[in-house]
Amino acid sequence: MKGDKIWEAIKELFPGAQEGVPMARYTTFKIGGPAKYFVSIKSVDELQQALALALKHSLNYFMFGGGSNMLVADEGFDGMAIKIEMNAYSVADDTVVADAGVVTAILTRAAIDAGLTGFEWGIGVPGTIGGAVRGNAGAFGGEMKDVVESAEALVDGEVHTFSNAECKFRYRHSIFKENGGIVVGVTLKLKPDAERGGVKKMMEYLDKRNKTQPKGAASTGCIFKNYEFPPKVDQPLADAPFLETMRAKSVPEEFLTKKRISAGWLIEQVGMKGAKVGGAEVSAAHGNFIVNSGHATAADVRTLIVNSKEKVAGKFGIDLEEEIQYIGF
Numbered sequence: 001m002k003g004d005k006i007w008e009a010i011k012e013l014f015p016g017a018q019e020g021v022p023m024a025r026y027t028t029f030k031i032g033g034p035a036k037y038f039v040s041i042k043s044v045d046e047l048q049q050a051l052a053l054a055l056k057h058s059l060n061y062f063m064f065g066g067g068s069n070m071l072v073a074d075e076g077f078d079g080m081a082i083k084i085e086m087n088a089y090s091v092a093d094d095t096v097v098a099d100a101g102v103v104t105a106i107l108t109r110a111a112i113d114a115g116l117t118g119f120e121w122g123i124g125v126p127g128t129i130g131g132a133v134r135g136n137a138g139a140f141g142g143e144m145k146d147v148v149e150s151a152e153a154l155v156d157g158e159v160h161t162f163s164n165a166e167c168k169f170r171y172r173h174s175i176f177k178e179n180g181g182i183v184v185g186v187t188l189k190l191k192p193d194a195e196r197g198g199v200k201k202m203m204e205y206l207d208k209r210n211k212t213q214p215k216g217a218a219s220t221g222c223i224f225k226n227y228e229f230p231p232k233v234d235q236p237l238a239d240a241p242f243l244e245t246m247r248a249k250s251v252p253e254e255f256l257t258k259k260r261i262s263a264g265w266l267i268e269q270v271g272m273k274g275a276k277v278g279g280a281e282v283s284a285a286h287g288n289f290i291v292n293s294g295h296a297t298a299a300d301v302r303t304l305i306v307n308s309k310e311k312v313a314g315k316f317g318i319d320l321e322e323e324i325q326y327i328g329f
């Protein structure tokens with residue numbers, strides 16, 4: 001907009017920047033109102049410049065990769081959306097080096113084609129490798145923590161290298177959720193696949209996904225983290241009463257042994273599977289997915305989330321925690 005000093009500064013730095021961009025275009029949920037300003041960045045240098053600009057003008061910003069793990073408010077975002085579009089990668093020996101904006105599935109395929117194993121599970125994880133590192137994405141027993149050798153991230157304006165241990169990976173968590181670091185690159189260490197079974201494994205994983213996840217509908221993957229037993233429950237003395245309560249509520253032994261209860265199962269138990277609000281529906285195929293039938297709003301999705309949380313808390317005394325990130329709420 002003419003006369004908007006911030007917009008003029010953005011345009012000067014990023015001639016391709018846009019105003020009022022509907023985030024629904026950039027999220028797998030196909031939901032989300034307009035970002036006031038929108039820039040795509042193609043290098044660490046550009047990212048640093050965008051962040052410096054935001055700081056200088058006290059401008060709110062958020063950054064994203066594939067938009068496959070977030071819910072953007074219907075009102076949009078009053079600030080700058082920064083899309084990470086650094087897309088270079090290389091594979092040499094057993095090592096894959098990639099920019100944060102590389103699509104995870106592309107990297108999986110490249111690793112398989114190079115005769116490497118250990119990352120086949122990444123084929124069905126939408127979004128970018130930067131987003132996958134931040135959330136320690138995982139599937140079929142594999143997690144980023146098993147394959148990351150190191151990650152480079154921008155923290156307080158400077159690029160730092162984090163070893164695997166320094167990434168502090170745990171279930172759907174990394175240090176970058178704590179320090180706000182923006183992952184700019186990652187190095188994966190894989191293993192040579194003497195049997196060359198990667199393509200077969202990949203196809204099996206895709207097949208399993210097709211059988212257990214809603215097909216063809218827009219979603220943002222699992223809404224909630226599976227419920228992990230609180231640390232004190234790991235102590236033998238604290239275990240007994242907790243397990244007793246869970247058994248009384250018919251929680252399957254399989255979950256009690258793993259000390260992790262499937263969020264999808266909990267949602268199904270409270271009768272939310274198939275529940276609809278507006279254009280949003282808790283998937284009948286997978287209780288932890290909400291699907292957009294085409295005209296869902298973020299408010300519809302939020303209502304389903306709140307209802308699910310309340311019902312699970314009411315019946316099981318368990319507070320489900322969102323895996324997805326809220327933007328603009």
Ligand SMILES: Cc1cc2nc3c(=O)[nH]c(=O)nc-3n(C[C@H](O)[C@H](O)[C@H](O)COP(=O)(O)OP(=O)(O)OC[C@H]3O[C@@H](n4cnc5c(N)ncnc54)[C@H](O)[C@@H]3O)c2cc1C
Nearest residue numbers: 064065066067068069127128130131132137138183221325
């Ligand atoms: C159909 C479907 C299936 C899915 N299956 C799985 C699955 O099996 N396993 C799984 O773990 N996830 C799954 N997901 C969720 C999602 O794909 C992953 O969480 C993915 O890694 C998110 O990456 P992204 O680039 O899309 O992140 P975005 O949605 O773009 O961003 C998510 C969050 O990460 C932050 N972020 C993004 N990029 C970076 C970066 N470079 N540095 C720091 N922070 C960053 C954003 O600010 C935001 O807070 C699924 C999603 C869908 C839609």
